[in-house]
Amino acid sequence: MVIFGASGDLAWRKLVPALFNLYDSGHLPDQFFILGVSRTNWDDREFRGQMQDAVTRHCDTQSGKCSDFLSHLYYHRLEYDQPEDYKALATLLKHLGQKTGAKDNLLFNLALPPSLPPVVSRKLAQAGLSQPGPNHQGWIRVVVEKPFGHDLESSRYLNQTMAQAFSEDQIFRVDHYLAKETVQNIIMFRFANAIFEPIWNRNFVDKVVIIASEKLGVGHRAGYYEGTGVLRDMFQNHMLQLLSLTAMEPPSMWAADRVRDEKTKVFRSLRPFTSQAVDQHLLLGQYGAGKEIKGYRQESGVAQTSLTPTFAMLKVYVDNWRWQGVPFYLVSGKRMAQKVTRMVIFFRQVPHSMFRQVLGQDITQNRLFLNIHPEEAISLSFQTKGPGPVLCLRTVRMVFDYAVDPSGLSLGAYEKALLDCMQGEQMLFWRQDGVELCWSFLEPVLNRCESCGDRASRLHTYTPGSWGPEEVKTILPDWPEPAL
Ligand SMILES: NC(=O)c1ccc[n+]([C@@H]2O[C@H](COP(=O)([O-])OP(=O)(O)OC[C@H]3O[C@@H](n4cnc5c(N)ncnc54)[C@H](OP(=O)(O)O)[C@@H]3O)[C@@H](O)[C@H]2O)c1
Known part of the structure; x- marks a missing residue:
């Protein structure tokens, strides 16, 4: 090597x-x-x-x-x-x-x-x-x-120049996120269990929330981050990969290109943004100063007037038969309340509540949590009767936790990625078409937030250690509940 x-x-x-x-x-x-x-x-x-x-x-x-x-x-x-x-x-x-x-x-x-x-x-x-x-x-x-370019044009240039030297099957574009055990497990969970696939669609799913939050600020990466921001740093790669794993159709077999074909179809199905839609579906934030914590603009290497977003929530739709009308909320930020990586599938509410006279109309939806960090666990929430003489419901969770039965050798993400390169296994690596499709999807969003005249007023300051700007609730009213 x-x-x-x-x-x-x-x-x-x-x-x-x-x-x-x-x-x-x-x-x-x-x-x-x-x-x-x-x-x-x-x-x-x-x-x-x-x-x-x-x-x-x-x-x-x-x-x-x-x-x-x-x-x-x-x-x-x-x-x-x-x-x-x-x-x-x-x-x-x-x-x-x-x-x-x-x-x-x-x-x-x-x-x-x-x-x-x-x-x-x-x-x-x-x-x-x-x-x-x-x-x-x-x-x-x-x-x-990663990053595979800074925008569509530079990613095409990177792909073209690399393609002049190497063939696509020689190129391994690493996104170490994808090599995490629990991320790979999403494919196993979805396609090796018969009970979830029939309900994994618009008829049963109300919304999907994908969260990747960090407690830390930019730290020593300020120089890189200033020119990048959260959309390029997290959304173009990790967030859209997690979305594709959640939304893709079952591949016909466990083979790198079959899996990557299905992910690519998801990227092709993302509903493009008009500039008006960007305004309704994107919320950007930047962390301010807190008690003994520097705000983003006070970090060394960051301009005092910086408009680089450190938080974003993006509401996207996958325009295909399976997901039509189901919103996917992608949320990522720095200096947030917890370091959490999680996908939450919200199933539809019961169509009619027989308990409405006693408990009101709303019954908490069933949720499936695919946890990548800090727990490496999958859990399903459902309603049970709360113990005692008074009629009440309580939400409980059924949990599978990797930590409880860590049989077998678990490789770290970089170990797994390097081993796969040596073995020529490209399943967990980006393919050139996927990279360019994701840039094409994000470019109108980036153009809108980087070139509009009222850029400063669109960037909402949030308190470090919080779950982002309050204004997020205009896009997802029950935020941050899905993150908890
Ligand atoms: N660090 C991470 O945790 C991490 C995580 C994910 C992805 N990445 C990606 O992996 C790549 C390498 O990351 P890194 O953190 O190792 O980068 P880095 O420390 O900034 O740079 C790696 C080396 O590149 C050489 N270099 C050549 N021209 C340079 C220039 N103009 N500025 C700075 N260094 C230059 C330097 O070695 P010489 O001066 O000795 O030639 C430097 O030691 C980057 O694309 C980064 O985005 C990094």
Whole structure:
């Protein structure tokens, strides 16, 4: 594996610790090497020192395999746009392949700022490193990290330049969210149980709420976040993926392209926004200052007049036979009351309440909670009689919790994603058409909120530690109840 951007945060915090865990649990092949590549002036020894720090901080190293793992690490200094440096890289890869016996399969991991993957892909192709040569027995693959562009045009440019170097089956666009055990479980839950599928449609479902909230603020990512905002950071990728998993039709079989085809159909069915609809269906917020907590505009690296949204609620419709008329509410924000990732399916209310004289008309709807964080659990709420002589209903939940029966080895999201790349399994990765469809869907929303004259008045300040701006209730009146 060759990690471009090896001196960066992702390599240090996520990739190398995940590789160590895979090594520790026996998931890496016997013969392998990891070559770190970036501009920083390190040698093998310095790179190993940095990565030792990463592994000991982030992993359980009690097995004593850390120093053995580090002996598989090497470093190469490279300027990303210099053809000569890629010739030297090719020579080094040949040498390391012979030295370690790992000469067949090559995985390039582009842990780089978004402007660089097109540059590096082109240079790899020019150096003859993007395709297996006639005497090459194995495969060559490339991993690219989100964000996949900043808008539709830049995502097309990224896709086109990468496609000139690699074929689509060589490209792994990582969204580590999708590699979480509980996210994958949504597909199993929906399509391996007969009882939910007949009611998984507009006849029985009243609305769907998908929440991904964070307690923390932007922290050290302010520089990146200022030019990005919550819609690009969370909605273009994670939120629309969670929506597609909830809304997609059953694929005909468990195969990467069958599943990705069905997700793509959901993206194609999203009802496009007119500018008037954006106003009715989108609410944006930005966290203000709280007790001992800086507001977004006081964070270092953020402009004092910043109009970057840190919270959004978007109401969308999927225009197809199954979901016509069912609203999907997507909600995400920073500095909120809790870190929660959850999908809530609200089933329709009973058509007639026989208890209305005693209990009033409203009976709480049945809800299905697909919890991804903090609980990794699925629960179904229903009504029962409250104990005692007085007639009353109470809501109870039937719960499946991963933590209660953690049989089997559970891989972390980056471990699972890296393992799938090595095994050539593209199920959990974005396909080029899905990326572009999601940008096409969001672009009118982004244009409207970034270019309108009254942008400032549309951005509602919220208290840190709350569930977002009060004005959210104009879109979803019972908010934040679904998040609780
Ligand atoms: N960090 C995360 O947790 C995380 C999570 C999800 C996705 N991602 C994505 O993964 C990619 C890598 O993330 P990262 O956090 O590792 O990025 P990073 O630390 O900002 O950059 C990685 C490396 O790229 C090199 N680089 C080249 N040109 C650069 C430039 N103009 N500015 C900054 N660095 C430059 C630097 O190495 P040299 O100077 O030594 O060449 C740097 O160490 C990004 O696309 C990011 O959006 C990151």
